[in-house]
Amino acid sequence: MSQTSRKIVLGVTGSIAACKSVELARLLAGAGHDLRVIQTDAARRFVGEAALGAVSGHPVAGRLFDNTSEPVFAHIELARADLLLVAPATANTIAKMAAGMADNLLLATYLAAECPVVVCPAMNHHMWHHPAVKQNVKLLMQRGVTIIPPDAGELACGETGDGRLPEPEAIFCRIQQLLGEEIVGDLAGLxxxxxxxxxxxxxxxxxxxxxxxxxxxxxxxxxxxxxxxxxxxxxxxxxxxxxxxxxxxxxxxxxxxxxxxxxxxxxxxxxxxxxxxxxxxxxxxxxxxxxxxxxxxxxxxxxxxxxxxxxxxxxxxxxxxxxxxxxxxxxxxxxxxxxxxxxxxxxxxxxxxxxxxxxxxxxxxxxxxxxxxxxxxxxxxxxxxxxxxxxxxxxxxxxxxxx
Ligand SMILES: Cc1cc2nc3c(=O)[nH]c(=O)nc-3n(C[C@H](O)[C@H](O)[C@H](O)COP(=O)(O)O)c2cc1C
Missing domain, CATH: 3.40.50.10300 (CoaB-like)
Known part of the structure; x- marks a missing residue:
């Protein structure tokens, strides 16, 4: 259990690794954080809104211009978080973040956010090593974004290389460390x-x-x-x-x-x-x-x-x-x-x-x-x-x- 509840916004984008975001959301909400999830349109094709909403305890935020279910200035309200975490982050979203684009709720929230931002890229290893992706990631790091690099191993496309989203437990621990929270795992004290x-x-x-x-x-x-x-x-x-x-x-x-x-x-x-x-x-x-x-x-x-x-x-x-x-x-x-x-x-x-x-x-x-x-x-x-x-x-x- 976390000692302090923080407001965390989890941005989920359209990577095959989006299925891991349910477990990540469960760990963050389970640690007592006030968790809000934003899904991009592409992410909705990989992971259900119902699952993310159920584990986070709040309806999933999605669209910039949806003032029937979300406040008109949803991106400004969401940006008042203690931490913005984008996991998994697609090459597309990383490129748009680097370019300062704001054509969806997650990107607008990122631009408006003053809190620490953590990005967990996940993609095919050729995409991850593409100079354009490398340059965008470097730019984000220069602007103070924390990048949790992908793991190496077998990728969803059947190829092997680095590009896998790290296990939710690993991302959760890094987030807890960044927030200065004590990690209480099942091996604590050993x-x-x-x-x-x-x-x-x-x-x-x-x-x-x-x-x-x-x-x-x-x-x-x-x-x-x-x-x-x-x-x-x-x-x-x-x-x-x-x-x-x-x-x-x-x-x-x-x-x-x-x-x-x-x-x-x-x-x-x-x-x-x-x-x-x-x-x-x-x-x-x-x-x-x-x-x-x-x-x-x-x-x-x-x-x-x-x-x-x-x-x-x-x-x-x-x-x-x-x-x-x-x-x-x-x-x-x-x-x-x-x-x-x-x-x-x-x-x-x-x-x-x-x-x-x-x-x-x-x-x-x-x-x-x-x-x-x-x-x-x-x-x-x-x-x-x-x-x-x-x-x-x-x-x-x-x-x-x-x-
Ligand atoms: C089956 C499938 C898997 C995909 N997996 C990834 C991925 O792991 N990483 C990535 O950067 N893009 C991946 N894409 C491409 C993105 O879904 C696409 O670039 C999309 O526009 C991303 O939108 P978003 O960044 O707004 O979520 C995948 C596409 C398909 C069809």
């Missing part, structure tokens, strides 16, 4: 420690042994946990992904550094989620600081880096532990199940690395969450953000003793 990325074991000063992990899954989990109110630390092994305020990042490179970072933080966490791909082997002996000379043959002796999870058991036994199993081959699910038992984890997230369309480096994943009680949860191919929320649903349920 300290969540996440590992992400792939470790690098040096061969010499420039070469290393590593793996294909990009860190996207771990970053998605950290972001989702932060949105849901947790205090999050993310140990990032060689990740070059965007970072967000509110998360504490600890950068590491090797398995040994990751272990040291975990040991420093594990006692102070309630939930440990290990999404990093840690090298199983490192080069034995002392590495040359320079670059190994080129020879026809070089023998490298590899030794095990050691099982970090098992060694941590000695430190922290009380917190919830979630592991990842990236498996390949025939009995992959069974191998993940054995890993869950052997490492005494509370949950293990299995993903099939024999598929190239999900997992490593991809924006999507398809996972099975094994909880050891036979109630496996399968999450079909979807964005890593959605997978992260499904994992955290189980973490939250276990935290409440329902898991």
């Amino acid at each position: 300290r969540v420690l996440v590992t992400a990325g792939g470790t690098r074991e040096p061969i010499d000063a420039v070469r290393f042994i590593s793996n294909k992990s990009s860190g996207k899954m771990g970053f998605a989990i950290a972001e989702a946990a932060c949105m849901r109110g947790a205090a999050v630390t993310l140990i990032a092994a060689n990740c070059s992904l965007p970072r967000r305020a509110g998360i504490r990042y600890v950068d590491v490179s090797t398995a040994a550094e990751l272990r040291a970072a975990l040991e420093a933080d594990v006692d102070a966490c309630d939930v440990l989620i290990m999404a990093a791909a840690v090298s199983d082997y490192m080069v034995s002996g002392k590495q040359t600081m320079g670059k190994l000379e080129r020879k026809s043959k070089i023998n490298l002796q590899l030794v095990e880096t050691g099982d970090i999870v098992s060694s941590l058991e000695r430190n922290n036994t009380s917190g919830l532990k979630v592991g990842f199993a990236a498996e390949y081959g025939g009995d992959k699910l069974e191998r993940a199940r054995r890993k869950l038992r052997r490492k005494q984890l509370d949950m293990i997230v299995f993903n099939d690395i024999s598929r190239s369309d999900i997992g490593f480096e991809s924006d999507d994943n398809e996972i099975t969450i094994l909880t050891g009680d036979g109630k496996d949860v399968h999450v079909g191919k979807t964005s890593k953000a959605e997978c992260a929320h499904r994992i955290l649903d189980l973490v939250a349920a276990k935290g409440r003793g329902q898991g």
Whole structure:
């Protein structure tokens, strides 16, 4: 529940993502805000006025010249809001906002508004990267509009790229933060420690042994946990992904550094989620600081880096532990199940690395969450953000003793 009720105007425009605006409106109204919704004519083709009206608790405003159901100066009254949020925002509406046009109620309200304005673009990735759209977005930002950029993933048109409207929960959390509201999510009060990325074991000063992990899954989990109110630390092994305020990042490179970072933080966490791909082997002996000379043959002796999870058991036994199993081959699910038992984890997230369309480096994943009680949860191919929320649903349920 929000501490202060604010007047928020939600502008919904004609994107396929308009269906998500019902959930966004529900979250905003549910937090106690006085929510008014404006729909463009195109938005009415994607989402029903009845649904938006019902969740916001007020009739949906639509037309500039409709003085039978709306005040004559509806745009001026609506503009006296504490915040104007346009989600989803089409390329068309963004262009008209940048050009200062006012040929519908939402655009007239925007021009008349003195409050903070937040715009959440949603469109096909080619549209999003079009120079005209980029320039319009830049212009709006220069004028003080906050842009919540789209997520990457599978788009409604079947293509993959950035252009997806972020999940309503994510937009809601950003809005609450902008309004200075405390976020009370289902993970509030929990300290969540996440590992992400792939470790690098040096061969010499420039070469290393590593793996294909990009860190996207771990970053998605950290972001989702932060949105849901947790205090999050993310140990990032060689990740070059965007970072967000509110998360504490600890950068590491090797398995040994990751272990040291975990040991420093594990006692102070309630939930440990290990999404990093840690090298199983490192080069034995002392590495040359320079670059190994080129020879026809070089023998490298590899030794095990050691099982970090098992060694941590000695430190922290009380917190919830979630592991990842990236498996390949025939009995992959069974191998993940054995890993869950052997490492005494509370949950293990299995993903099939024999598929190239999900997992490593991809924006999507398809996972099975094994909880050891036979109630496996399968999450079909979807964005890593959605997978992260499904994992955290189980973490939250276990935290409440329902898991
Ligand atoms: C099926 C369908 C999906 C569409 N999805 C989007 C979209 O996601 N983003 C976008 O910018 N335009 C999208 N459009 C185009 C807009 O609906 C169109 O530009 C419209 O004029 C926008 O009007 P508005 O900005 O006043 O709502 C879509 C059109 C169709 C037919």
